[in-house]
Amino acid sequence: MKTISDGLHRLRWAAAAAAIMLAGGSAGAQTPTVAPAKARYVQGSWVNLRDAAQPQARVVAQVPANTALEQLTERDGWCAVLYRGDPRLGAALAAPVQAHVSCQLLVDQPLTLSQAGKDAARAFWVAPSPNRLRAYGNALPRPASLQIAALAKTHALDAPVVYPQRPEWDAAKKLMRTGVLLRPEQEIDRGAPVNPLADVKLATRAVDNLPAVAPLATRPVLPAIAPSYFRRHDGVALLHETDADGLAAVAGTRISVIPTGTPVGRFARHSGPEIEYVTGFWDVGTADQAFAPPLTVYAIAQQGLVGAHAVRKRMWDISNDAHYCGGHYPGRAFNDPGEEAQPVRGYAKLSDTADVLARLVLPGKLPPEAVKVRSTRYATSWTMPADPPIRDKPQRKNTAVTVHEIDLDRDGVADILRIDIPAPGSMSYEPVFEWRWYLNINGQWFRAGYWVDQECT
Known part of the structure; x- marks a missing residue:
């Protein structure tokens, strides 16, 4: 042979x-x-x-x-x-x-992502990843019979939507099912160094002629910074700044996409015959992401305890819903390890109600010993207007900006910074928080994601 x-x-x-x-x-x-x-x-x-x-x-x-x-x-x-x-x-x-x-x-030279530009197909083949696979599938031209306007007239609610086969797309799915190794510099861009306190401002309310928010009793102070735990950008990724692509890239684990279901037509409203969207991308309606070796997600609690979970496979929220009631990570879907995660032996067992300050992945192992956490509150307040029968007269609401310093190696230099900034809610005037994360990369602060609280009706 x-x-x-x-x-x-x-x-x-x-x-x-x-x-x-x-x-x-x-x-x-x-x-x-x-x-x-x-x-x-x-x-x-x-x-x-x-x-x-x-x-x-x-x-x-x-x-x-x-x-x-x-x-x-x-x-x-x-x-x-x-x-x-x-x-x-x-x-x-x-x-x-x-x-x-x-x-x-x-x-003569391989194309780069910047050279691929906005061409979703070329971008995928230049740097295959789950997110670029989704963009690729969404960019494939759909036949007229599969456009929303046509489906609304011919398609039953939640019935499968059958797309034609395309050799290029089948090859892309085959590649992603096998799994790929991603490069951190292609998945995470933290931009230029910043001063984390430069834009810490408390929101003021002009509604009902409310007085301005009271100034902070003491202006926040940044901890002294020097090169410490993280010397390179590819040495860490926070769950709050990226999704599975960035986490897998930093961890050095192979990430796969495993289709689990076909697309269906869905209503966004509860009445009427209109199909308003089709789930998934091209012929992938639902999918899982798999990690080999497992992705280890570390959690740092307020008390300095270090927890860890191993993620081998997780359901991929390809709907990319922007938010949910109670808070959201803007534009991100991977906001916690998920139900599929398994605790790693030797690390602290954090309860579901534990005050977790940051979740992260590393290319190596984070020691299970407790880290040093220092949290400093800086008082502020605002006026809550009269709202009978809840409040017979205006009241002052006291709250604070909180700066959390996380020192992973206990050398006296903060490696992760989280700043909690309150603002008066639009309905209740209770504090609604924005959390901002920063990373000390070789002695400079870089943005590493944010979380925005939401009021629910």
């Missing part, structure tokens, strides 16, 4: 022999000299490889952006190339093949 390497050798020999014959030489007269192949990369999202250097020639394979090809020859704008195959993309793209492709579709 011939091996793949035998096949590649024959392909290269055939290419070299053909080149000699075209030049007027004899393949049998001497051993052909095979010129070094030139590495080239596909820049289109789904490019045709043909069996001849003609635009109408038979397509022998289709390959995604950043596929590595070996260019053998170039003539009249066509490149003879060798594709080595990629079994991760399915049987159709697993075998090696020699073919021709327009040289205009090849570049």
Whole structure:
């Protein structure tokens, strides 16, 4: 039985022999000299490889952006190339093949995410990830019969929506089911260093001629900062600043997407025949995310206790609902380890009601010993107007801005900062909090996410 390497050798020999014959030489007269192949990369999202250097020639394979090809020859704008195959993309793209492709579709260096721009297909193939898979599926052009306006007339509530098969999409799902390793610099961007107190302002209310919020009794003070636990941006990710893509990238764990259900048409209102949206993206209605090895999520409690949970698989909230009553992480879906998480032995068992200041993942292991936490309150207040029978007359509501300093290695330098900032609620005038996180990266503060409280009716 011939091996793949035998096949590649024959392909290269055939290419070299053909080149000699075209030049007027004899393949049998001497051993052909095979010129070094030139590495080239596909820049289109789904490019045709043909069996001849003609635009109408038979397509022998289709390959995604950043596929590595070996260019053998170039003539009249066509490149003879060798594709080595990629079994991760399915049987159709697993075998090696020699073919021709327009040289205009090849570049000398792999594309970057910035070069992919807003093209969702190219962005996925440049840097495959769950979020880019979702964007890819949402960007695929839908047939007229699957547009919302048409489905509203023909489709039953919660009935499956059947999308046509697309080879490129099947290859993308195959790749993500296998799993990928992500790069932290592609998933997390904390921007420039900041002063965490620069924009700490208490909201004032102009409603009913309320007086301004009382100034802080003492202005908040930042702890002294110096290089400490985190020396690089890829050394930590907080759950409050990123989602599963960023967490898996920092942890160095392989992340997979496992489709579990087909899309269905749904109502957003409780009456009327309209289907207002279709769940999921393309033919993926529901999905799980899997992590191998398991993703370890650490929790730092107010008392300095360190808890840890291992996440092997979790339901992926691909609806990406922006918020829920009681608070939300703006634009994020991965806000806690989830019900699938399992406690890690050797770490503190934190109750469901524990006051957790921060959750994070690391490329290594966080020691289970208690960390040092220092919380400082800075008093402020505002007037709550009369609201009979709840309040017969205006009352002063006392609250505070709280600065939490988390020192992971107990060296006297804060590694994580959380600032809790209150504002009067729009209905009750009770404090509604915004929590902001900052990371000490090599002696500078960087934003690391925020959480916004919500009032419920």
